[in-house]
Amino acid sequence: xxxxxxxxxxxxxxxxxxxxxxxxxxxxxxxxxxxxxxxxxxxxxxxxxxxxxxxxxxxxxxxxxxxxxxxxxxxxxxxxxxxxxxxxxxxxxxxxxxxxxxxxxxxxxxxxxxxxxxxxxxxxxxxxxxxxxxxxxxxxxxxxxxxx
Numbered sequence: 001x002x003x004x005x006x007x008x009x010x011x012x013x014x015x016x017x018x019x020x021x022x023x024x025x026x027x028x029x030x031x032x033x034x035x036x037x038x039x040x041x042x043x044x045x046x047x048x049x050x051x052x053x054x055x056x057x058x059x060x061x062x063x064x065x066x067x068x069x070x071x072x073x074x075x076x077x078x079x080x081x082x083x084x085x086x087x088x089x090x091x092x093x094x095x096x097x098x099x100x101x102x103x104x105x106x107x108x109x110x111x112x113x114x115x116x117x118x119x120x121x122x123x124x125x126x127x128x129x130x131x132x133x134x135x136x137x138x139x140x141x142x143x144x145x146x147x148x
Contacts, residue, residue, distance in 0.1 A: 009064040035113040047107030077146030087139035098128045
């Protein structure tokens with residue numbers, strides 16, 4: 001049962017990392033290259049869609065890692081799992097304090113109501129997101145290491 005929990009946790013966290021990596025390095029670059037207001041409208045839609053899904057995914061990942069850490073507390077890789085859990089907790093805190101406030105504004109913007117500094121705000125969100133992606137990649141790597 002513990003082995004199944006480990007695999008499910010690694011897959012859930014790994015897919016989350018893949019989605020966030022894709023947002024950072026693929027999707028937002030595509031949206032930024034679109035003509036006119038299309039990119040801003042795409043970011044607003046993405047903010048609404050992913051803003052509804054990702055909190056559940058982040059918390060689920062953190063809970064799974066916590067259960068793994070407790071259930072496998074006598075295993076050799078527990079230190080890596082606990083550290084991964086701390087990194088995922090850091091990513092949740094970063095999200096709440098840094099990224100969500102910007103996302104909550106951006107998801108309501110249209111070409112008619114967006115502020116003059118909307119591009120700067122999106123660039124700030126991107127910079128925070130790059131750091132968050134690095135944090136969750138490190139967490140995923142620690143979980144993968146704990147599997148072997």
